[in-house]
Amino acid sequence: MSHEPVVAIAGVTGAVGAEFIATMDRRGFPVRKLKALASARSAGKTIDFRGEKIVIEELTEKSFEGVDIALFSAGAGTSRKFSPAAVRAGAVVIDNSSAFRMDPNVPLVIPEINAARIREHNGIIAVPNCSAITALVPLWPIHKANRIKRVILSTYQAASGGGAAVMQELVESTRAYLDGRPFSPKVIQHPYAFNLFSHNTAIDPETGYNDEETKVIKETRKIFEDDKIAIGVTCVRVPVLRAHCEAITFECENPITEDDVRAILSKAPGVRIVDDRAKNYFPMPIDASGQDDVLVGRIRKDLSDASGHSISMFVSADQLLKGAALNAIQIAELLPQRAMA
């Protein structure tokens, strides 16, 4: 058992932190020892891991001694501050934040797409943005078969993308609304109960695109290794708890039919087709929640493109799983360090 890795989780008390643990358990990921790291506020509390109580330690630069794999999900600032120490200590960092995604020395990996890039890491491997992952898992096998030139997508993003505090705000503000009580938003600028709003990341004053949208565009190009793919994207936060949806229209270099897309996606890893026209049953957040696959449905010709090069579809994926924790654990499973430790 000595070749099993020592794993640290930085941000163990967050929404993704909890899913790191649940996902490792569910997939039987071998762990010699787990180090549970969080801010000073949570130090001393415990979490349950495989029948043990593990005491949460404060995340510091000294936290990574003897650690083989460090899973980070505590925001870009924390990743920037503590990842170098983890790498110096010999750990491989799998980072769920945006801190290093566009760094040319850091592989940006969705295992279904570019697992081979994992071997090129210099200590850090980045997990892409959740909206990018949700779109790209089904788009990649299509792109390989018939290059995608243009994508227009609109997101329907869940509270979980903002973390546990945003999920809590959605629940509490909705309860207050139903009880007729006033509620002052705490972590989200806008009222959230039965409301939706443009994604709550900063807007580039010049382009008018928010950071979430810019991430989708840049990360797609890096992961697909295609600088020319044209992407228009609108990111919207909806009052849903934990799975993202996206309405996607894409145009291919050569003609493509909905049957072509169905044939490609029926064999695609990480994809499940949910597309029952007779029953009006398509991907929904409630069905994607807790699932590993990206659900894909509403596969149909884009009626705005008479040339027959464009398809529209609707997808849903668990933002905390494939959009974050699962993608990270899939990367960890492919690390040579896992066996070498």
Next chain:
Amino acid sequence: MSHEPVVAIAGVTGAVGAEFIATMDRRGFPVRKLKALASARSAGKTIDFRGEKIVIEELTEKSFEGVDIALFSAGAGTSRKFSPAAVRAGAVVIDNSSAFRMDPNVPLVIPEINAARIREHNGIIAVPNCSAITALVPLWPIHKANRIKRVILSTYQAASGGGAAVMQELVESTRAYLDGRPFSPKVIQHPYAFNLFSHNTAIDPETGYNDEETKVIKETRKIFEDDKIAIGVTCVRVPVLRAHCEAITFECENPITEDDVRAILSKAPGVRIVDDRAKNYFPMPIDASGQDDVLVGRIRKDLSDASGHSISMFVSADQLLKGAALNAIQIAELLPQRAMA
């Protein structure tokens, strides 16, 4: 006062029925007498109108004697069944349902776009689908200035589009969810609390488009009197109570900039620009609710079209007002019958 019209409302107990009355009040629409019509189930109950209690009568073919204007919002079946009797009795029917919208003898009217068509009616004037109205009020003045060739839009539709029962289901299922109680969907096939789903209208098994989407495509072409405009549309129901949102990307015949669009929309009737990048403040259902205008924001270049012909934007409008009751009352205000009665 004898030239003031006698007005009948068919479907007075519905979500739109209530807004017909509130909108007439708010706009000081003159009414000699109001006939409140509904199904037998509601007959004998009363509603308040300008300080009077009005007894609800059962809607029958005999309901329209002496009626000048009949506002219908009780579903397409009811409109098909009772409109002919209303027309025979000399009333002008303003119909909020889909029953007659595509009938070449029936004007399909958004007053900001094609008020002149009102005069061509043969007894029935149709109010367009709410998703179409929400998109077309801001798209029309752009289309007039620089023909729109192609539109791709995704909707974020509120419960109100399905009527009062769907709004109630959203509230009740959400309350049950928060209380940890089971809830069996009654009027919507899917769980609605913190969930979203593809629009709950029938799907064409061949094309894969649902009725709501087909309406948006066909009605846009009829209202714009442009059979060539190419439209791709995805209609989605979200857990919001009463205002629809839409992410819209459109391509014009000639180059267009976001400043062009802002200049056009700042003078457009029925449109209010809500587009504050610094404050991250854009159209939201909570702000559109109870408002007459279509709110338009996120006006920006579509980054997927390098040619400079495409713009993306995000809009929100009160589905019960501009999407239904207000549009109908605006039509009524323009009727010659109003003065002739």
